[in-house]
Amino acid sequence: MKNWMVLFMVAALVTLVNQDACAWGKKKVENKREVVKPETPYEKLFKGKKCETAKGKFITLHKVGEKLYFELPLSYLERRMLLASTLTGASDNDLGEVGYKSNDPLHIKFTKTDSTIYMRLVNTAATYNEKEAGMRKAYERNFMDPMLKAYKIMAYTNDSAAVVIDMTEFFAKHNEMLPALPDNVGGFISVSASPNNDGFALRDIKAFDDNVSIKTDMAYKVSMSVLGMFTIRSNDPVSVRVTRTLLLLPEKKMRPRISDSRVGIFLTDKINLSTEEDQIQTYSLAHRWRLEPKDMEAYKRGELVEPIKPIVFYLDDAFPELWREPIKEGTMRWNKAFEKIGFKNVVQVLDFPKDDPDFDPDNLKYSCIRYLPSTTANAMGPSWVDPVTGEIINASVLVYNNVIKLINNWRFVQTAQIDPSVRNKKMPDEIVKESIAYVVAHEVGHCLGFMHNMAASAAYPVDSLRSATFTQQYGTTPSIMDYARFNYVAQPGDKGVRLTPPDLGVYDEFLVKWNYQPIPEAESMKEEAAILEKWVDEKAGDPRYRYGCQQVASRYDPSALEEDLGDDPMKAGEYGIRNLQYILKNMDQWITGDDDGEHKEALMESLMEQYFRYLQNVRYNIGGIYLTRVKEGTRGEKYQAVPKAVQKASLAWIIRQIRQSDWLNNRELCKKLNLQVSAAPIVQDVISGELLKSYKGVILSAHVSQDPYTLKEYFNDLYNGIWENTLKGKKLTSGDIILQTALVDMINGMVGEKTKKSSLFGLSKMASVEEMVAYGLDESGMMRKYMDILKNIEDEKGTDYVTRQIHPDAFGQGYGWQREVSVKAIDNSTTYIVALAYRIKSLLESKLSSVDSATKDHYKMLLLNLNRALKV
Incomplete structure (x- = not known):
């Protein structure tokens, strides 16, 4: 038990x-x-994979092999951003500029519906009156934000604060919304880029507090053609590297500033929904940096204060050493104007940081001054804005290497008559620095939001430009934003005359005041606009403050031209031609060490182009109409025909110049150049064609004038001028022969049987290729490069054909160029041309028996064409 x-x-x-x-x-x-x-979907997404992560306060990037994931915090849904693509590297810089954004940044936001993230384009075209209850509903129904892309949510982060979406296709593949290459160059060269998928590779990723950047290598097969007619490249391999930046825009918006069409500021157009007027209202916002005083009370007391956020440019470390200091000087000279409105140290220039791994000149966050080793002879100053307010977010100054060649040619043909230091193949360092500073200051003006003002240089009397006292104080123009280059009016022997534009002109200082002076007493955008409008009203009628739009396609106003000086183109031209004759006579002795003659040939081309501009500047007087933005009740006229006496004198002046331009044929110099046609007949031929199309302007000019220069008078003056030596029985000059032949060709094209050239003499006011090149209207430089092809197209299609393809509606950026005015309803030119044909026919028949054999043959050829035209 x-x-x-x-x-x-x-x-x-x-x-x-x-x-x-x-x-x-x-x-x-x-x-x-x-x-x-258990593993979350977020953890599974990256488990066992080599993952490179870039983390910031904004978006976190994950690079997994060739995959790119965005970790998008939900707190940033509906926030507005700019998405930009910048060319970072290229195998061919003819197709794009490193550091440039060939397309405006996309203004986007992300939204979420159920398990999908949508990328949407923000629609900023319209605003509405918030006091009217129905307008918000109308706005929301009619101005939705269009959807660009939809992304499936792949995972939420473990804290559910962010979602992960696959952005590989958008950033690491060919994307038409973020093109790596432009679809055209210069507006007339079409570019077809076929992606080579083997050459696409995701590179660097970076994330910051308010932006992320992604670099991608891309490869294409590129074909190019001129207006679809001439193939210039076919399936050429091209590789590029691009940097895409997604930048968070500030939540607290800058107060916009409503533009004024009398002030040359870049702008963004808007419409406003309101019943305050009996129509949809349109207005524009000026482009401007957000400039606010650090100490508003000190600012109000009149003290100089620094801005909360200065405008900082980073200077490319690739620039030639000689250029660096003048670039800084030209950039910061705008601080003089800012000081006059109470700011100091606004514009700053810093070198590219050498010890900052986060710095990236192609990131939208940084504004830079970039060096482009290209044969293009140019510089640019583009900027990009928040479309809601017009706030400039980023700007770049792009300086091409061969701008120095352009400066060399300018300084020689415009100032060698008075400045011995430029009579060399290579410009002295001081001249280079002086000129580079001017070029950069002009481009920085664009970066500050300022458009070209081509009317500025017409404000000063021509003879004032020969005065040392006047030019030392005012330079050559009231605005550096004009294309008024160097002082070609100054004559040999003029002592102490300034040869360069001003550091800044009075108009430039007014631009800074209008665009950037704080107006703390204004409580709203409209109150501020009323104050600004009064500032402009006070300047109305003063030619120094007159704004003249750049006439890119249709050219009507002879006082708003590029590359001119002074208020009288005939007088300025006389001085300029005198100087060109002096320069040409001495060029061979001045320019030495040019064994192959290449530099002399380039200078000769520049001299011919300069002479062409002098003649063309006067030609614009014939049928010209002065155009001015005028507010009702202030001084000035919106449009005013060039006085009759000036038009008549201009016509006679040009014919005399064509007849007397044989001085261009410097035979001793030409022997040292390549085989080519002499300069005089080239210029005579081109300017004859320009002169004969002047009747198109005369039709409209006479129509709006109180004392018109009529078509009848124009054709009578044309007859008496062109046939003067024939009428007087004098020996014909080469200019006479070219003019007479051109006139009979025009008659044949107008009233004879249709020929290939008949379209040359239509009623278009569009610029020719010669004008586009001579006046710097083609910033790409490609029009000059393909000049021969384009002129052949003009011969086939008409003198306005090329320009019409580039600018089909004659409108452009800003307030728009002058629209081409149709004069079809008032055109009776055929009547006068037929009468002119019979008059010339009678004259030639009467002279056949009294001229030498060569002249007789010339007259017979003209009579043959006239008889064909008149069907005799």
Whole structure:
């Protein structure tokens, strides 16, 4: 009994111990399961993969092989951003500029519906009157934000604060919304880029507090053609590297500034929904940096204060050393104007940081001054804005290497008559620095939001430009934003005359005041606009503050031209031609060490182009109409025909110049150049064609004038001028022969049977290729490069064909160029042209028996064409 009891108790104890062990074991297993939790979709997405992560306060980027993931915080949904693509590297810089954004940044936001993230384009075309209850509904129904892309949510982060979406296709593949290459160059060269998928590779990723950047290598097969007619490249391999930046825009918006069409500021157009007027209202916002005083109270007391956020440019470390200081000087000279409105140290220039791994000149966050080793002879100053307010977010100054060649040619043909230091193949360092500073200051003006003002240089009397006192104070123009280059009016012997434009003109200082002076007393955008309008009203009628739009396609106003000086193009031209004759006479002795003659040939081309501009500047007087933005009730006229006497004198002046331009044929110099046609007949031929199309302007000019220069008078003056030596029985000059031939060709094209050239003499006011090149209207430089092809197209299609393809509606950026005015309803030119044909026919027939054999042959050829035209 006792033994049995002992055995029973032992067995029970063993059972109890075993039960406790199982229970402990189970508990241990259960605890282990709680520690090793199941993997989340977020963790599975990156498990076992080589992942490079760039983390910032904004968006986190994950690069997994060739995949790119955005980790987008939900707190940034509906926030507005700019998405920009910048060319970072290229195998062919003819197709794009490194550091440039060939397309405006996309203004986007992300939204979420269920399990999908949508990338939407923000529609900023319209605003509405918030006081009118129905306008918000109308706005929301009619101005939705269009959807660009939809992305499936791949995972939420473990804290559910952000979502992960796959952005590989958008950033690491060919994307038409973020093109790596432009679809055209210069507006007339079409570019077809077929992606080579083997050459696409995702590179660097970076993330910051308010932006992310992604670099991608891309490869294409590129074909190019001129207006679809001439193939210039076919399936050439091209590789590029691009940097895409997604930048968060500030939540607190800058107060916009409503533009004024009398002030040359870049702008963004808007419409406003309101019943305040009996129509949809249109207005524009000026482009401007957000410039606010650090200490508003000190600013109000009249003290100079620094801005909260200065305008900082980073200077490319690739620039030639000689250029660096003048670039800085030209950039920061705008601080003089800012100081006049109470700011100091506004514009700053810093070198590219050498020890900052986060710095990236192609990131939208940084504004830079970039060096482009290209044969293009140009510089640019583009900027990009927040479309809601017009706030400039980023700007770049792009300086092409061969701008130095352009400066060399300008300084020689415009100032060598008075400045011995430029009579060299290579410009002295001081001249280079002086000129580079001017070029950069002009481009920085664009970066500040300022458009070209081509009317500025017409404000100063021509003879004032020969005055040392006047030019030392005012330079050559009231605005550096004009294309008024160097002082070609100054004559040999004029002492102490300034040869360069001003550091900044009075108009430039007014631009800074209008665009950037804070107006703290104004409580709204409209109150501010009323104050600004009064500032402009006060300047109305003062030619120094007159704004003249750049006439890119249709050219009507002879006082708003590029590359001119002074208020009288005939007088300025006389001075300029005198200087060109002096320069040409001495060029061969001045320019030495040019064994192959290449530099002399380039200078000769520049001299011919300069002479062409002098003649063309006067030609614009014929049928010209002065155009001025005028507010009702202030001084000035919106449009005013060039006075009749000036038009008549201009016509006679040009014919005289064509007849007397044989001085261009410097035979000794030409022997040292490549085989080519002499300069005089080239210029005579081109300017004859320009002169004969002047009647198109005369039609409209006469129509709006109180004392018109009529078509009848124009054709009569044309007849008496072109046939003067024939009428007087004098020997014809080469200019006479070219003019007479051109006139008969025009008649044949107008009233004869249709020929290939008949379209040359339509009623278009569009610029020719010659004008586009001579006046710097083609910033790409490609029009000059393909001049021969384009002129052949003009011969086939008409003198306005090329320009019409580039600018089909004659409108452009800013307030728009003058629209081409149709004069079809009032055109009776055929009547006068037919009468002119019979008059010339009668004259030539009467002279056949009294001229030498060569002249007789010339007249017979003209009579043959006239008889064909008149069907005699």
